[in-house]
Amino acid sequence: MSVVTTPLCANSVVGRSTAGHSKRVRYYYAEHQAAYERLEREGLTQWNDLFEDDRTDDFDAFPNRSFLEHALPQLPESADVLEYGCGTGAAACFLAARGFRVDAIDLIPEAITLARRFARQRGVTVNFSVQDVCAMPAGSKQYDVIVDSYCLQSIVTDPTAPTSSPPYATA
Numbered sequence: 001m002s003v004v005t006t007p008l009c010a011n012s013v014v015g016r017s018t019a020g021h022s023k024r025v026r027y028y029y030a031e032h033q034a035a036y037e038r039l040e041r042e043g044l045t046q047w048n049d050l051f052e053d054d055r056t057d058d059f060d061a062f063p064n065r066s067f068l069e070h071a072l073p074q075l076p077e078s079a080d081v082l083e084y085g086c087g088t089g090a091a092a093c094f095l096a097a098r099g100f101r102v103d104a105i106d107l108i109p110e111a112i113t114l115a116r117r118f119a120r121q122r123g124v125t126v127n128f129s130v131q132d133v134c135a136m137p138a139g140s141k142q143y144d145v146i147v148d149s150y151c152l153q154s155i156v157t158d159p160t161a162p163t164s165s166p167p168y169a170t171a
């Protein structure tokens with residue numbers, strides 16, 4: 001997949017997916033899975049609540065909300081949006097509630113289970129799935145907008161990484 005970063009914000013990418021990914025990726029699957037298990041255990045709603053002192057415990061106060069609010073007027077109406085690394089789905093729910101058609105993916109099944117629950121509770125429709133953004137097939141669905149919500153930072157290429165995929169199941 002190739003993406004074009006906007007000058008607006010380093011944590012967001014806008015463009016059309018075009019090609020496959022060939023580099024070896026070092027996954028932090030166990031660490032990410034443990035984070036979502038803890039989140040569920042402690043009744044929290046999003047990733048940052050695990051790591052920040054000033055946690056809000058408020059699903060709607062997600063970290064890139066102000067950026068998305070700023071970017072909204074620039075997005076095509078009823079755009080097809082992909083969010084990758086969606087975690088528990090706060091940004092995806094925010095976009096879906098504003099009329100965008102949202103596919104939201106995360107590598108960790110526990111995150112997607114929570115995301116589906118939170119979307120259902122809010123009555124918004126998001127097409128959530130467990131997927132590895134690095135393994136999305138070339139030529140798959142095209143999007144008007146692709147949103148990275150702090151996932152890109154955990155995609156690390158490493159020629160010594162194992163060649164096997166992480167132990168996720170598509171759901």
Ligand SMILES: C[S@@+](CC[C@H](N)C(=O)[O-])C[C@H]1O[C@@H](n2cnc3c(N)ncnc32)[C@H](O)[C@@H]1O
Pocket residue numbers: 032046047048062063084085086087088105106107108111131132133134149150151154155
């Ligand atoms: C820092 S967390 C941010 C989660 C969420 N966007 C938020 O702001 O609360 C990064 C997320 O990226 C996901 N992730 C990491 N590598 C991924 C990959 N290759 N494909 C899809 N998701 C991935 C992790 O499981 C994790 O949910």
